[in-house]
Structure formats: C-alpha cells, structure tokens
Amino acid sequence: xxxxxETMDELRFTEQEKEAMVDRLLxxxxxxxxxxxxxxxxxxxxxxxxxxxGAGAAVVLTPAGEVFASVLGGAPAQTEILDRxxxxxxxxDTHNGVTITxxxxxxxxxxxxxxxxxxxxxxxxxxxxxxxxxxGVLPLTFDRADTSVGVTGGSSHGSxxxxxxxxxxxxxxxxxxxxxxxxxxxxxxxxxxxxxxxMGKDFQDKIPxxxxxxxxxxxxxxxxxxIRLPGGQTFQLNGMEAVLDGVxxxxxxxxxxxxxxxxxxxxxxxxxxxxxxxxxxxxxxxFFESLPLSLNMADGSTxxxxxxxxxxxPETGRTVCRKGGVFEEILDLxxxxxxxxxxITLPVTP
Amino acid sequence: MRSQLxxxxxxxxxxxxxxxxxxxxxxYLKNTEDAKDIxxxxxxxxxxxxxxxxxPEHERAWIIRTSVNVCKDQLKSSWRRTTVDLSAALxxxxxxxxxxxxxxxxxxxxxxxxxxxxxxxxEGYSANEIxxxxxxxxxxxxxxxxxxxxxxxxxxxxxxxx
Numbered sequence: 001x002x003x004x005x006e007t008m009d010e011l012r013f014t015e016q017e018k019e020a021m022v023d024r025l026l027x028x029x030x031x032x033x034x035x036x037x038x039x040x041x042x043x044x045x046x047x048x049x050x051x052x053x054g055a056g057a058a059v060v061l062t063p064a065g066e067v068f069a070s071v072l073g074g075a076p077a078q079t080e081i082l083d084r085x086x087x088x089x090x091x092x093d094t095h096n097g098v099t100i101t102x103x104x105x106x107x108x109x110x111x112x113x114x115x116x117x118x119x120x121x122x123x124x125x126x127x128x129x130x131x132x133x134x135x136g137v138l139p140l141t142f143d144r145a146d147t148s149v150g151v152t153g154g155s156s157h158g159s160x161x162x163x164x165x166x167x168x169x170x171x172x173x174x175x176x177x178x179x180x181x182x183x184x185x186x187x188x189x190x191x192x193x194x195x196x197x198x199m200g201k202d203f204q205d206k207i208p209x210x211x212x213x214x215x216x217x218x219x220x221x222x223x224x225x226x227i228r229l230p231g232g233q234t235f236q237l238n239g240m241e242a243v244l245d246g247v248x249x250x251x252x253x254x255x256x257x258x259x260x261x262x263x264x265x266x267x268x269x270x271x272x273x274x275x276x277x278x279x280x281x282x283x284x285x286x287f288f289e290s291l292p293l294s295l296n297m298a299d300g301s302t303x304x305x306x307x308x309x310x311x312x313x314p315e316t317g318r319t320v321c322r323k324g325g326v327f328e329e330i331l332d333l334x335x336x337x338x339x340x341x342x343x344i345t346l347p348v349t350p
Numbered sequence: 351m352r353s354q355l356x357x358x359x360x361x362x363x364x365x366x367x368x369x370x371x372x373x374x375x376x377x378y379l380k381n382t383e384d385a386k387d388i389x390x391x392x393x394x395x396x397x398x399x400x401x402x403x404x405x406p407e408h409e410r411a412w413i414i415r416t417s418v419n420v421c422k423d424q425l426k427s428s429w430r431r432t433t434v435d436l437s438a439a440l441x442x443x444x445x446x447x448x449x450x451x452x453x454x455x456x457x458x459x460x461x462x463x464x465x466x467x468x469x470x471x472x473e474g475y476s477a478n479e480i481x482x483x484x485x486x487x488x489x490x491x492x493x494x495x496x497x498x499x500x501x502x503x504x505x506x507x508x509x510x511x512x
Contacts, residue, residue: 007453008472011376012369021368022360025393133365137358141406161358199366328356 095212255324
C-alpha cells in the first residue's frame with residue numbers, strides 16, 4: 001500500500017500542463033508585445049563573458065556588449081549601444097573555492113542590469129549535469145541575493161535568473177535587471193550573496209552547490225542615455241483627473257511618472273494575511289494597471305508596455321504613480337517614433 | 351507595483367509552486383479541477399499587486415497562505431468561476447485512493463485537519479511556521495495536528511476491524 005507521501009507525489013502537473021499554465025499566465029499577466037520582436041532573453045547565446053583572475057595574472061575585462069549580448073540582444077546595432085552604455089566591472093569575491101565576479105553593469109536614470117559570473121577556482125563545473133530549462137534558465141537559487149545601489153528611498157522591481165553564456169567553459173552567469181522608483185545615483189554598489197543551491201526534482205528540494213557568503217563592492221556608475229520627455233499634460237484615468245509628470249526613456253528602459261488627483265486608500269488586508277481584498281485589486285487596477293502605455297515604432301508597429309511594473313504612493317489628496325521597467329532587448333531609440341501614455345503622444349527625438 | 355512578467359519568471363513560478371498549490375488546494379477542496387483554478391488565481395494575485403519578498407522562503411510562505419485563503423473563499427462561495435480555458439488545457443488527475451490507506455483516511459478529515467497534516471508531514475513545516483502562514487495560533491495548529499492524528503488512528507483502526 002502506498003504511503004501518504006507516495007500518493008501525494010502522484011498529484012502533479014505534467015510538463016505540458018505546466019507549459020500551458022506559463023502561456024496562460026503570460027497572456028493574462030505578462031507583457032503584451034505587438035509588431036516588434038522584443039524577445040524574452042534567449043540566454044543560450046554563446047558569449048565570451050570571460051574574466052581571468054589569478055595570482056599575478058592580468059584581469060581581462062570583457063566588453064559590456066559581449067557580456068550583455070546573451071540577455072539584452074546581440075545584433076550589431078545592439079552591441080554598439082551596449083558597448084556605449086555598459087561598463088565592464090571585474091570585481092569579485094571568493095569563498096570555499098567559488099568566485100563570484102561582477103562582469104559588467106549597464107544603466108540609466110532609473111534602471112540597471114548587472115551580470116555576474118560564478119565559477120569554481122579549480123576550473124571544475126559548478127555542478128555536475130546542470131541542465132538548463134527549456135528557456136535556457138538554469139535551475140539555481142541563492143539563499144539571498146541583494147544588490148544595494150545608489151538610491152535614496154523608493155523601492156525597486158525587476159527580475160534575476162541564472163544562465164550559461166558559454167557552455168564551452170565552466171562558469172555560469174547570474175543577471176539582475178532592476179528598475180527603481182526614484183532616480184539612481186552614482187556611488188558604490190554592494191552585492192551580497194549567500195549559499196547557492198541547485199533546485200531539485202519538482203523544484204521542491206534545494207541541493208547545496210556552494211555554501212558561503214560573497215560580498216562584492218563595485219563602482220555604480222554608467223553613462224546615462226536617458227531622454228526626458230516633457231510632461232504637464234492632463235488626462236482622465238477611469239473618471240479621475242491625472243497629470244502626466246513626465247516620461248523617461250533610454251535604450252534600456254522606460255519610466256512614466258504621473259499623479260492622479262485622488263487619494264487611493266488601501267484597506268491593507270493583504271499585508272496582514274496575504275490575501276488581497278477585492279477593494280485593493282480594484283484600486284490597483286483603477287490607478288495603475290489600467291494606464292495604457294505603448295511605444296510607436298518608426299516602422300508603424302506598436303509595442304504595448306501597459307503591463308510594466310512600478311509603484312503607487314498615495315499622498316494627501318493625490319496618488320503618485322510610476323510605471324516602468326527594463327526592455328527585454330536593448331532598443332535603438334532612433335527606431336522609436338513616440339511614446340503614448342493614456343492617449344497623450346510624446347515624440348521621441350534621440 | 352506590478353512587475354513585468356517575463357517567460358523566465360512565469361516558468362520559475364510555475365515550476366516552483368504549481369505542484370505545491372495543486373496538492374495544498376486538493377487537500378482543501380478534494381477536487382483537482384478546483385485546485386487547478388486555485389493555482390491560476392494564486393499566480394495572478396502574485397502579479398496583480400506589488401510585493402517584495404525577503405527570501406525564497408518568504409515567497410513560498412506567501413504562496414501557501416494565499417492558496418489557503420483562496421481555497422477558503424472558494425468553499426464559501428457558491429459561485430464557480432468558468433475558467434474553461436485553463437481547465438481545458440490542464441489535466442491533473444487525483445490519485446486513486448486505495449481502500450484502507452492513510453491517504454484515503456486523511457481525505458475523510460475536515461479541511462482544517464487535512465491542511466495542517468499536509469503542511470506538517472509532506473511539506474515539513476513546523477507547527478509554529480504553519481501557524482504563522484495560516485494566521486492561526488501555534489496552539490491551534492498543534493491541537494489540529496493532535497486531533498487529526500487521533501481521528502486518523504481511529505479511522506484506520508476501524509478500517510482494520512471491518
């Protein structure tokens with residue numbers, strides 16, 4: 001007779017069912033793309049993100065365009081932009097024979113991306129038989145991974161994942177793509193990592209790959225290619241009056257600032273018990289999620305960015321909102337004709 | 351805050367939590383179709399509002415807490431969502447309950463016992479952790495575990511006698 005655990009183990013989705021669920025989630029909650037192939041990061045593209053560090057050895061910094069090719073696009077025009085905007089870093093920390101290196105950083109007024117390489121000092125693979133998932137992402141996780149950067153207040157949102165930029169060499173890569181609600185400031189970034197695990201079967205178990213704490217400090221500084229599009233226009237959002245405070249766009253990301261002239265009042269139930277109330281869901285949609293945002297490309301196509309993340313800050317008598325995020329590929333701004341926010345179209349002139 | 355959902359993030363969420371939500375919801379609802387709807391609802395709630403998790407464990411606890419709350423809402427409501435699109439795409443079947451098995455005995459318990467038994471024995475959480483996730487007092491969870499075990503023992507003994 002089967003045990004409780006054995007029987008429970010049988011209750012699971014098949015891989016096909018999970019793929020269908022991912023597709024459904026992307027349709028309902030993901031970014032909607034039209035006309036332009038802003039692909040999901042195809043992380044399996046080989047890129048020579050090699051940093052050589054050793055006793056007495058010279059540190060060879062890989063150009064930012066090569067480092068970011070796997071995550072932000074590797075077409076010649078994109079590499080040119082990435083080389084212009086990105087900065088090789090080369091700072092690292094080693095614990096228990098494993099070195100984590102910040103390879104390069106790229107950023108603008110509100111967003112940044114950092115690629116880290118992780119490798120064993122002895123040149124052996126980080127983990128045996130480590131196979132990427134169907135999308136190229138490696139099933140690895142840190143206990144903790146924080147990069148503290150130069151911001152004052154505000155919060156940030158974004159994504160991070162592991163990939164193998166070059167399967168012919170033993171290091172693997174970890175990329176963070178983040179957007180802050182407040183402007184980034186140059187300074188020192190501190191990246192902290194703790195204990196690296198491989199996700200086990202069913203992603204329920206964690207198998208230690210490298211234990212330890214890594215702390216890497218590096219210069220948080222990069223050329224800012226952001227363009228500020230003028231605001232001040234008023235518009236209606238679900239029957240509420242709102243003001244477009246401004247739009248900031250760069251080849252890396254976009255940020256829209258607007259103020260709704262009505263104060264949103266959360267009921268805060270979700271913070272108490274994890275359950276989001278109907279009221280909060282409605283208000284989040286009313287003030288933020290329903291704001292239409294799109295790029296109008298020079299070739300006549302449109303890229304819908306309405307589902308980007310951001311923040312909602314209720315203040316006395318008004319609600320300050322910010323919507324934005326990192327593009328899935330670096331964008332040549334000369335191919336963007338304008339940005340449309342809630343029916344207001346702002347020309348983009350690089 | 352609503353982060354832009356990339357395919358990588360969607361796959362991470364589904365790979366990491368879909369089976370957990372399915373099993374937890376099934377212990378509550380005893381119905382795989384409803385459990386699948388719960389799965390979709392929990393993921394959408396995660397995407398609908400800004401949340402920052404301090405660690406993978408924090409995220410996992412939120413998933414569990416929200417799944418239980420959605421299950422409670424489902425039980426309370428006579429209204430059933432018509433998520434035909436998702437249901438049609440998924441086909442997770444409930445395991446067959448062997449007569450006299452512990453699985454079958456657990457299925458006969460009230461939902462509040464089934465849930466803590468699942469989280470304690472299958473997921474490996476402590477009574478304190480379960481209490482924190484479910485918004486209950488640790489003593490309440492400990493009592494449910496104890497009474498749940500007693501009820502199981504009684505059921506299995508009766509089964510053995512018949």
